[in-house]
Amino acid sequence: MSSFNGFNENVIAEFRANAGKVGGPFEGAELLLLTTTGARSGTPHTVPLGYLRDGGTPLVVASAAGADRHPAWYHNLLARPLVRVETGTEEYEAVALPAAGARRDELFAQVVRAEPGYGEYQERTARVIPVVALQRTHEAPAPEEEGGIAGKLLSVHGWLRVQLAHVRELAADGAREAGARGDGVASIGLQLRQHCLAFCHALEFHHRSEDAGLFPYLEQQHPHMREFFRRLDAEHRVIARLQEELVRALGAREGFSERVERLSRELEGHLDREEAQLLPVLRALGA
Structure with missing residues (x-):
């Protein structure tokens, strides 16, 4: 394992030093670097992977050379779907979305047509080799490109x-499908699960950053706003509880749409109140 890790580290170093170009067994191959967060450790892990594109979206294949277990990076992205992608020319955040059912089969056939070796890997194992789309996160521009x-x-x-709206849309689609079937139980597909987890992890990180850094600094500069920051702290705790309930509902399936709507109402109100009070203060700080 240590020799494999050392090989990967050398490839990663060469990739970053040469704008994505590497030699050896990967010479001429389309490579990207995928950084996931350890499902148990919480630490970042970077691996070099070959990739193809579905339109403009990179696809990576969890082949593990046909082994009977999914690679560690795939388990990581199931637990924490927000990942970093590096190509030869850019680096960006993405949501990792494993394809399912007929869509997975369609994409895997597309992959095999381009790279027949993946078909040989599938023949070696009974597991269904996952195909993962790395969907660039939506960067919502600030009004008038405010700096x-x-x-x-x-x-x-x-x-x-944007992400919450997408989760709500996917949840509504699941509820409509359940109504059409007549069983009333909405399906939690991989797309909804990954987007929901990505949103929740990003929101948790954002609120922790505010609580630990931005808010204490602003309160020190503006002590008259102390009570406002206490209210924001209380709202963060309410939203954190609603997030936990939402993530638990991913496994229970029932009541998911209702929890999405409640979190949406709480969060939208919170963001509006925060912006109304903080933006004038932050603008006064400048860059």
């Missing part, structure tokens, strides 16, 4: 609103 800390806050809030 500084105010612009960053608006950009993060915009991204959270």
